[in-house]
Amino acid sequence: MSVPPGLVTRDVPRQEWRAAAEQARAEGYDFFDWLSAVDQSDAEEDPGLDVVCHLMATGPDAPRPLARLLLRTRVPDGQPLASLTGLFAGAAWAERETHEMFGLPVDGFDDGTGAGLRPLLLPDGFEGTPLRKEFVLAARASKAWPGAKEPGEGEGSRPRRSSSRRRLLPPGVPDPSWGPR
Amino acid sequence: MTVDLPTPRVGVLADRAPEAVRIVLNWGRRYSLWVFNFGLACCAIEFIAASMARHDFIRLGVIPFAPGPRQSDLMVVSGTVTDKMAPAIRRLYEQMPEPKYVISFGACSNSGGPYWDSYCVTKGVDQVIPVDVYVPGCPPRPEALLHGILTLQQQIAAERPGHARSRLRPRPFAPGPVGAGELTRDLVAKPDQPGAGEQRPSGRSPSEPQR
Numbered sequence: 001m002s003v004p005p006g007l008v009t010r011d012v013p014r015q016e017w018r019a020a021a022e023q024a025r026a027e028g029y030d031f032f033d034w035l036s037a038v039d040q041s042d043a044e045e046d047p048g049l050d051v052v053c054h055l056m057a058t059g060p061d062a063p064r065p066l067a068r069l070l071l072r073t074r075v076p077d078g079q080p081l082a083s084l085t086g087l088f089a090g091a092a093w094a095e096r097e098t099h100e101m102f103g104l105p106v107d108g109f110d111d112g113t114g115a116g117l118r119p120l121l122l123p124d125g126f127e128g129t130p131l132r133k134e135f136v137l138a139a140r141a142s143k144a145w146p147g148a149k150e151p152g153e154g155e156g157s158r159p160r161r162s163s164s165r166r167r168l169l170p171p172g173v174p175d176p177s178w179g180p181r
Numbered sequence: 182m183t184v185d186l187p188t189p190r191v192g193v194l195a196d197r198a199p200e201a202v203r204i205v206l207n208w209g210r211r212y213s214l215w216v217f218n219f220g221l222a223c224c225a226i227e228f229i230a231a232s233m234a235r236h237d238f239i240r241l242g243v244i245p246f247a248p249g250p251r252q253s254d255l256m257v258v259s260g261t262v263t264d265k266m267a268p269a270i271r272r273l274y275e276q277m278p279e280p281k282y283v284i285s286f287g288a289c290s291n292s293g294g295p296y297w298d299s300y301c302v303t304k305g306v307d308q309v310i311p312v313d314v315y316v317p318g319c320p321p322r323p324e325a326l327l328h329g330i331l332t333l334q335q336q337i338a339a340e341r342p343g344h345a346r347s348r349l350r351p352r353p354f355a356p357g358p359v360g361a362g363e364l365t366r367d368l369v370a371k372p373d374q375p376g377a378g379e380q381r382p383s384g385r386s387p388s389e390p391q392r
């Protein structure tokens with residue numbers, strides 16, 4: 001993956017997450033852009049969630065105009081991460097979204113309402129954390145997928161047997177235990 | 182003060198109109214379709230392109246843009262319909278006066294498209310409202326929408342006034358036309374905020390100099 005110019009990536013341990021953000025802000029990275037996570041629970045070593053936070057330097061003492069910084073940390077499953085809401089008030093929405101989409105526990109979350117971490121986008125009563133790889137896309141279990149699974153398999157074309165390519169199975173597709181399809 | 186007005190419907194007289202009058206009614210209807218763009222994703226851009234000067238669907242009698250669903254005849258659902266947006270589509274559809282028509286524009290609103298597997302995408306807007314014409318593509322070109330409009334106009338020309346297809350089709354999703362009372366909603370109450378009124382802390386720490 002090519003790194004865009006002006007982008008610095010900094011990997012920090014989970015315990016130093018907030019301190020690293022504080023230090024970055026002192027360096028001039030004063031604009032909170034976004035915060036999200038990447039599900040790395042199938043990584044060989046140290047599985048967990050990669051939490052990524054994108055900061056930008058907008059002030060006159062920025063290292064360079066609009067310099068950008070990616071803060072990244074690996075959080076083992078179920079472990080909490082310190083909240084950045086005390087540093088950047090705008091982190092509240094991003095942390096709520098990461099909490100509901102990835103199930104990331106956030107310590108010390110405070111968005112001024114006192115209501116704590118609560119769902120932001122998902123409809124009421126939604127169960128599960130849909131952006132994790134283990135989340136089963138249950139639609140295929142209840143309804144036939146209308147598309148073609150392999151190239152040349154669509155309606156009106158003859159199915160090709162024994163292609164040498166690896167069969168495509170996207171992550172999250174329910175396994176046969178969910179019933180026949 | 183608000184007044185509860187019934188949703189306008191086509192009168193019984195149109196049903197008994199002689200053939201010549203029907204033709205004139207249909208002719209008027211198909212060339213003055215006030216369109217209401219339910220743009221939800223990338224397909225909406227193609228819809229907008231179709232409404233602009235190069236493709237220009239006004240020459241087909243489609244008038245952009247109705248001020249709201251209550252003034253429109255045709256709803257074009259263009260883009261990815263999510264389960265959270267579906268009730269809003271349903272509500273605005275019910276607000277449109279009869280006769281009303283729906284074009285589903287693009288793979289997403291036809292069937293869920295590339296996001297069929299997603300946990301949050303509706304597998305076709307026709308699960309929520311009746312659709313008259315489906316335009317395939319991801320995104321369809323504006324010409325495809327023009328063809329969809331022509332197809333819809335042919336359908337309108339063949340129908341009996343007061344019997345738009347949307348009223349005759351079986352509607353598994355709702356028992357029938359919905360009354361005006363169900364389409365209005367009281368103002369949403371502002372949530373209680375314990376910290377409201379106080380000065381919210383700014384993102385800057387006090388030690389830093391103010392610029």
Ligand code: SF4
Nearest residue numbers: 223224288289319320
């Ligand atoms: S059909 Fe394709 S272009 Fe249209 S909204 Fe869906 S993804 Fe976007």
